[in-house]
Amino acid sequence: MKTYQEMSRNELLKERNRLEVEFEKIKAKGLKLDMSRGKPGAAQLNLSMGLMDVLSSESELVGVQGTDCRNYGVLDGIIEAKQLLAAMTEVPVDNIIIFGNSSLNIMFDMVAHAYSKGVCGAKPWCKYDEPVKFLCPVPGYDRHFAITEYFGIEMINIPLNDDGPDMDLVEKYVNNDPLVKGIWCVPKYSNPDGIVYSDEVVKRFANLKPAAEDFRIFWDNAYCIHHLYPDDQAEILEILHECEKAGHPDMVYKFCSTSKVTFPGSGIAAMGTSKRNIADFKKQMTVQTIGHDKVNQLRHVKYFGDIEGMKKHMEKHAEILRPKFEAVLNILESELGELGIGTWRKPKGGYFISFYALDGCAKEIVEKAKEAGVVMTGAGATYPYGKDPHDSNIRIAPSFPTPEELEEAAKIFVLSVKLVSADKLLETKG
């Protein structure tokens, strides 16, 4: 089979007209499908219904240290919740704070704290005459970029390779520019590419020699136990320990949550970091709140027991998610595999498939799919300021639709890719 590039103008015109007929037929169905956000589907939510029944008597609401979880107190989390999420994020129990329902909210608060008060006594970022800077491996998570944009922090794109960010570039910026204060990382099954950072990349992170004393790695291990294949699970080096070994124990903030383990919005979230960073942030935390929801902390502990219980639970998620990922990947492969108009990776975990269209086509493809009733993440969203310099990357979120909807949606997507790509190539052949 010929790629679109290899086709003659006439062949491509014919193909284009055939696609248009097909597209109009599907469009007429008036579908409403959503592949835009990394939301678990209903079948996944049903897995955690047992969570609703683990606490009902007074005695069940008392923590292992005798804390009545129904009352005020315990700023940084009950010990059993710390144990559970410390195991999840692979840090010692003294290196963790349990927060509320959202790791995103913790990240926002850490940036806000640095902006208004300063990290560990350093100059607050709001007091600089020029904007401070963050490095942003791209493509990445739009909500990370939204936080730094909100605080007027200048964002610098860093290309992501198959083993993690371009570390030559990261080292160049971090080790030389005192205005570079942070980097956003999703080290395992990155959003959206599903990239897993190699041991060498993690070690190079730990051995950075920041020009800024208040430089921090924002290590959002959102998909730490979110594998698709029980027999092929990615492992990454534990960065806090690596930072300690390299003599920079304070350089990393690790984030995790149970949002995609139990119920998004009703889970628990945590930050793992050095004791100095914990002491620093607790100065704010003690002013900000009397404490987070300990009943919900206890609920999660009672439901899972320990990290092994949580990992077993994640295998059930994988059973539901795997066929969805594979359905999309199969359609991409069978419909686009030989046409030369798109590339993608095959992620082994996480929530997304990252598609790279021909340069200059992503926005139009998303528009086209929308015409036929399929909502995709906005093109550009995976880049700071919403600007994909190549207008190429599209994030596909296969988790929420039912398998039947997903197949329909994926077919509309590939049809949109073909149509827009054909148009684009016809321009150049014109």
Added chain:
Amino acid sequence: MKTYQEMSRNELLKERNRLEVEFEKIKAKGLKLDMSRGKPGAAQLNLSMGLMDVLSSESELVGVQGTDCRNYGVLDGIIEAKQLLAAMTEVPVDNIIIFGNSSLNIMFDMVAHAYSKGVCGAKPWCKYDEPVKFLCPVPGYDRHFAITEYFGIEMINIPLNDDGPDMDLVEKYVNNDPLVKGIWCVPKYSNPDGIVYSDEVVKRFANLKPAAEDFRIFWDNAYCIHHLYPDDQAEILEILHECEKAGHPDMVYKFCSTSKVTFPGSGIAAMGTSKRNIADFKKQMTVQTIGHDKVNQLRHVKYFGDIEGMKKHMEKHAEILRPKFEAVLNILESELGELGIGTWRKPKGGYFISFYALDGCAKEIVEKAKEAGVVMTGAGATYPYGKDPHDSNIRIAPSFPTPEELEEAAKIFVLSVKLVSADKLLETKG
């Protein structure tokens, strides 16, 4: 009976020695009692155990608008939670945002937002060369003052009268000084005095003509439905509506929570304010979080049904709290009523009794009580910077101890008051 002031030096010395013997006897018991914080007691927490059982099936977790409360989405609260807390805080449903578990956290975030980004587009407070200012009716809530202190905001004491803050002074500051950006208010059953703002005071608030466009009243209606006497409930004018009538719809942020209705730390909290303020803060909120805990919102709605259900529930709290307040008040009355060494109000709601010792005695009384095993709120805590200019005010929190413990604790407290006051007066009579 003579007051301590009327006693001769010899009479007072004799009294003092008698008290000391009594004190040493109690001290020898090695008690551990806590009247320091406004925590509900276990009997109160037991009232809400039904909350644990209202959600168990999938269909119960769907909101009235079809929202699956187990999944992401709905930034500002499910409609039924808005209805419940809008009724609680007496604003229209379009004027409310539901947050997480803590109204204190909302207040912190509103100050942080003003500090780092600015209120409705005004200059961020962090960009001023000199500190901005807050008015602080005193005595007041230590955690309010901690927020403004944290952001380096200068706090100005405003005396609290029986009907609310000294409004002449409030008007003088607010209407003339553009650096005055806010005021902390607990308008009903104030912390710690139990003062209820009169209609005239509320109207004068609504008719302020702030020199600063970004001046806001932080109206923490923490005890809005927290009455002690079902037949004698305080009502205050609804300030948002009054501000609208006066042409200043954006001047107030109202806060409320269910912390002392269901479970502290596991309740839901809300802010009521103008639509312009809501739109302004949502710009931050949408960056900060995907949404708060909707399952817990729904749990509260299912448990109470509506505001009437909540009010009935509060009557049960009152039945538990009333005897505790009365026990302390009776001991104060019988032991100190005629000695001229302290005054106090009789609150009709809220969580505290506010005691005024002779000037210069509060710190020593709290120390003395601690010697005998009773923890009180630190003297000075009810004033900005922890500095009570008269060293007189002590906040008594009678809610947490059992009735038996409370009686014991109150007796130690009055004994401490007598001892320290006698010493103080002996100095002057020396």
